[in-house]
Amino acid sequence: MLPGLKVVEMGQNLAAPYASLILGDLGAEVIKVEKPGGDDARGWGPPFVGDSSVSFHMMNRNKRSVVLSLDDEADYKVFLDLIRDADVFIHNLRPGVENKLGADAETLRAVNPRLIYCSMSAFGHTGPMANRPGYEPLLQAFSGLIAINGDPSGPPSRVGPSVVDLGTGMWTVIGVLAAVLERQSTGVGGEVRTSLLETAVSWAGRHIADYGATGTIPPRVGTGHNSLTPYGAFEASDGPFIIAAGNDRLFAKLAAALEKPEWASDPRFATNAARNENRATLLPLISELVGRSTVADWIACLERAGVPCAPIHSIPQVLEHPQTHAMDIVLDNADDRLKLTGLPLSINGVRAGFGTTAPALDEYHDELVGSAPAPESGTAQ
Helix, strand or coil: CCCCCEEEEECCCCHHHHHHHHHHHCCCEEEEEECCCCCHHHHCCCCEECCEEHHHHHHHCCCEEEECCCCCHHHHHHHHHHHHCCCEEEECCCCCHHHHCCCCHHHHHHHCCCCEEEEEECCCCCCCCCCCCCCHHHHHHHHCCCCCCCCCCCCCCCCCCCHHHHHHHHHHHHHHHHHHHHHHHHCCCEEEEEEHHHHHHHHCHHHHHHHHHHCCCCCCCCCCECCECCEEEEEECCEEEEEECCCHHHHHHHHHHCCCHHHHHCCCCCCHHHHHHCHHHHHHHHHHHHCCCCHHHHHHHHHHHCCCEEECCCHHHHHHCHHHHHHCCECCCCCCCCCCECCCCEECCEECCCCCCCCCCCCCHHHHCCCCCCCCCCCCC
C-alpha cells in the first residue's frame, strides 16, 4: 500500500511511534533512531516480553532500530545520510531539543527538500505554553477531557486508553498522506505539525459545541450521553449491559420489549428531546424493569425486538468471542503472551498490520551504520 515510502522516526513512548507504526503497517519501511539507552517505553512495565515492555512491542513492531547520539559528529553524519534517503521524518522531541540536535525542519529540509517533516508537541507549536512538555494524563486534564468523563456520583475520571497520544499519531499520519499526495504535484516535501493539546481539545469538541450553544457545562453522565436517552448502562439482575435507543423509533421498540408500549406516546417520552428533559423520571422506570432478568435474557429479548444493546465484556471475553476471531484483528504470534492488534482497517479485503516483532535496541546498527560500536548509554541526547 505504501511500498517504497521510507520513514525515519525519532520517537519516544506513544504518539510518534504510533504514527510510524501505522505507516509501517501500511507497507512503509521504518527506521527507528533511538537515543543511547533506547526509547523510554522499553522499560514501561511490567508486563515485559523478552527485554522490552508490552507497550514497546505494541508501538514498534516491524521497525529497524539504530542507536545514534546526534551530538556525536560521526553519528550525526549517519543520521543526515538516513534523512537524505527518507520520505518522512517523525519526532516528538521536547520543543527546542530538535534545534540543539540539528534535527529541526529548516536543517533537515535543506538536506532533503522532498522530506515530509513531522513534529509533535504537547501544548502546540505556538503560544505561551509551546515549550512545555506533557504526557497523556496532563493533556486530558488540561483539555477538559477528565472533567467530562466519569460517573456523576464520583470524581472525574481519565479516559482509560491513551486517546490523546494515539489520536495525535493518527492525525500525523493523515497529514503525512496528504503531504505525500501534494508532493506528487509539487516535487517538494512539507511540514506537518500536531500536538497532544489540539487532539485533546478536538476530542472534547461536542461538549465545547454544547457549551457554546447553551452557556451551560454539560454534566458527566457515566456511560450515558448528554443528548440521547436512554443511551447507556442498565443493571440487570446479574450485572450491567448497554441499551442504546438512539432515536424515537428505537425507543418505541424498547418500550414494547419492556411491555410498556404506552411510553412511546407518552408526552414525557415520545421524543428524544422530551426524554432528555425527563430522564430523571424515565431512567429509574427502565432500571426497575431491567433488574428483574439477567443480562443474557435481556440481550436475547432486545435483539429480537431490534433494539441496539450489548454486554459489557471483559478483555478475555472479547478475545474469546467468535466475532473477534472472525475479524482476525489479533495478530498471530509464536509467544502467546504477546497479543497485539493489527490496524482497524482492511484494504481490498486484507487486514493492514503484520508481524509482531519489535527490534532489540540497536539491532540494525551494522546494517545501517557499519561495524562501529553504538554510543555508550551514558551519552546525553
